[in-house]
Amino acid sequence: AQSVTQPDIHITVSEGASLELRCNYSYGATPYLFWYVQSPGQGLQLLLKYFSGDTLVQGIKGFEAEFKRSQSSFNLRKPSVHWSDAAEYFCAVSKGAAGNKLTFGGGTRVLVKP
Amino acid sequence: EPEVTQTPSHQVTQMGQEVILRCVPISNHLYFYWYRQILGQKVEFLVSFYNNEISEKSEIFDDQFSVERPDGSNFTLKIRSTKLEDSAMYFCASRTGYEQYFGPGTRLTVT
Numbered sequence: 001a002q003s004v005t006q007p008d009i010h011i012t013v014s015e016g017a018s019l020e021l022r023c024n025y026s027y028g029a030t031p032y033l034f035w036y037v038q039s040p041g042q043g044l045q046l047l048l049k050y051f052s053g054d055t056l057v058q059g060i061k062g063f064e065a066e067f068k069r070s071q072s073s074f075n076l077r078k079p080s081v082h083w084s085d086a087a088e089y090f091c092a093v094s095k096g097a098a099g100n101k102l103t104f105g106g107g108t109r110v111l112v113k114p
Numbered sequence: 115e116p117e118v119t120q121t122p123s124h125q126v127t128q129m130g131q132e133v134i135l136r137c138v139p140i141s142n143h144l145y146f147y148w149y150r151q152i153l154g155q156k157v158e159f160l161v162s163f164y165n166n167e168i169s170e171k172s173e174i175f176d177d178q179f180s181v182e183r184p185d186g187s188n189f190t191l192k193i194r195s196t197k198l199e200d201s202a203m204y205f206c207a208s209r210t211g212y213e214q215y216f217g218p219g220t221r222l223t224v225t
Binding site: 032034036041042043044045046049051090092094100101102103104105106107 | 118145147149155156157158159162170172205207209212213214215216217218219
């Protein structure tokens with residue numbers, strides 16, 4: 001069965017500093033990978049996705065993520081964090097078209113210091 | 115931009131009562147999902163629905179749960195006899211390609 005691990009439960013970062021959120025997945029074939037963001041009281045918004053091709057993918061709000069098959073990782077990065085990036089971030093994996101249910105990691109809560 | 119909507123935003127119910135959570139998926143989407151997130155825990159898949167039938171369900175989705183698409187726009191989740199442990203945020207999602215679009219959620223509180 002597929003699974004996703006986000007090792008960091010909380011991360012505190014200063015505004016303007018860089019941010020990296022870790023995600024490791026377990027899945028037998030090539031996964032479909034996603035990062036979602038959840039702001040307080042809001043639903044889940046898709047930041048970016050990886051299906052195939054270029055392993056560095058760009059998303060919305062200045063985020064990017066890199067798929068590394070050898071490390072089973074899909075880490076999310078942002079070069080310069082803004083206060084509005086304070087939220088919870090979820091990595092998710094699906095096994096493609098059939099069913100396409102998402103399996104989520106536990107989430108990483110990001111706090112941005114002024 | 116089209117979005118998934120859910121009503122109500124917050125539902126409080128007593129243990130043993132039936133609740134229906136409502137979702138309006140994005141209009142041209144064909145696949146529909148329910149997920150839940152118990153406070154402090156992961157978002158968990160409950161059920162997927164395609165072509166008017168359940169395509170996959172999780173172990174959580176037992177006989178107390180049912181889904182329905184009663185008309186061309188709504189997608190509902192019914193819990194027949196709520197338990198305290200059903201208290202959670204319930205998210206509806208829909209897709210047409212590979213991306214799932216989520217609604218804002220319904221917070222269900224069972225007392």
